[in-house]
Amino acid sequence: MNGVRLHIAEQGDGPLVVLLHGFPESWHSWRHQFGPLADAGFRVVAPDQRGYGRSDRPEAVDAYTILHLVGDVVGLIQALGEEKAHVVGHDWGAPVAWHTALLRPDLVRGVAGLSVPPPSRGPHPPLASMRERFDGRFYWNYFARPGVADAEFTKDTRTALRKFFYSASGDAPRADGGRLPLVDPERGWLADMPDPEVLPDWLTEDDLDALTESFSQGFTGALNWYRNLDRNWELTAPWHGAVVTTPALYMYGDRDLVPAFPGTPEFIERLPTLMPNLWRPPVELAGCGHWTQQERPAEVNAALVEFLTACS
Template sequence: MVDVNGIRLHIAEEGSGPLVVLLHGFPESWHSWQHQFGPLAAAGFHVVAPDQRGYGSSDHPADVEAYSIFHLVGDVVALIRELGEETAFVVGHDWGAPVAWHTALFRPDLVRGVAGLSVPPPFRGEQPPLRTMDRRFGGHFYWNYFDRPGVADAEFGRDPRTALRKFFTMASAEGAGTGEIRQPLVDPERGWLADMPDPEKLPQWFTEADLDALTESFAHGFTGALNWYRNLDRNWELSAPWQGAVVTPPALYVYGDRDLVPAFPGTPELIERLPALMPNLVREPLRLAGCGHWTQQERPDEVNAALLDFLTSLS
């Protein structure tokens, strides 16, 4: 447990050397990086993965506004300092990727290199994201469902293990299947889980022990994690000074071709343009064939190889 930015964070760590901060997404915990600790530590890096605020054994502030992008980046900046370092590599998956990208955007002086899995670098749109998706999908996009106070919290909290089992299967390559990737739309009256298949068995890469650890990490409920989504429009307002700005530290982007996030409206076009938009993207975006949303868990060997190549080239 470490004190940072006015809260306490639980961290897992291994190894010594240049600091690599690994940031998980939703609905996850530090455990989602279990396959990265050993290889990165063996290569000479100090690997640290926190339960981010609102998750796991870390603090869960009650105020919705305590989950803005400035708070999330502030936690990373303070964590780097608390660990006695001046700079770090920052790697994020899913929601952890925007935190990593924004850390590099807001504090490039602290970031030796930044890598994002699933979610590409942030380019601030012309309109607030929640409002945009609400208009586009008639209030059925899952961000808008999550924005309703207490609703998704109650739905997922009734049976966290079943909710997590459904989520992890639905967003995996196995759940996506081979056809067109569908947008994650929710009937706000029925909830998301009602129409989400409950698998007879877990994906091969996700064990019952993994599900046990994940379920335990949500013993405090889902509200803290969902509060990240409830700040999407607020983050858009707060980030106005960075309109048109780009991430300048060396960068790596990795995604799966069966991941629902890179299929969001406008995202495929953004990914195609990244090499022109990102001045220090070290290579073309790495597209993993047959990989779903849980990038570093579904394809750990390929992700580890890409990360090690990226990190060692900058060390």
């Protein structure tokens, strides 16, 4: 479908719910959602998105645009024999979910985003804007450099992932109140990240094993998503100023750095006035970091079941 093969995990019967993971993750990041959503009467499907896990990894960098990623969701819905679906995304999966609802509202019953709010296309290309604002040290710019982050993360994949997940979680210390993810290009992304002696309760060694295995072929496909940020800005010009009109839910952790990016808190405050079918005001999860559905599965599941049931 859409020129790629996607590996999926599936459980349950009923209205289709497509769960889209982020970076650096896999379908496994939704492990806590399968049972509760299936028990609530839904057919739950989580793919490894293109460039990840056991799914295809096109070589061309420009094969990872937002239009390709939305196309994968559309193709998946059709390949599963469905006419419509609920689409839920976390981290990078959230922009894919939001854009699926924006570009193909005819296919989407309801859309939910975790961590990353709905799209708001700015006046300037994002990589160029961040490069100018933070002197090239913002992590998007570091990830966009060909081969650089790829090499850093594959030196010791398991350690890289352990640091990633702990440092962005609600369990990591935030003595300074949190900081923007800026990178010294000479030292790399991982240099200043804490490496926990003991994993947080929500992340087991088995979970880390599964995650490490999913990146056994490297990080390049996943990082190519970042290398298309400016291209995505160009491609989405026809939808500048457009808003998601399908029923929508947004959830985030109060210790997540992403909703604290410059201008984002103000944008989140305005969401109820910007989105005509926002189901309820944005749901803020106390003490939760970036890995929303893994750190707070019970709260996320309860909100999703209520929202998806109302939209079915």
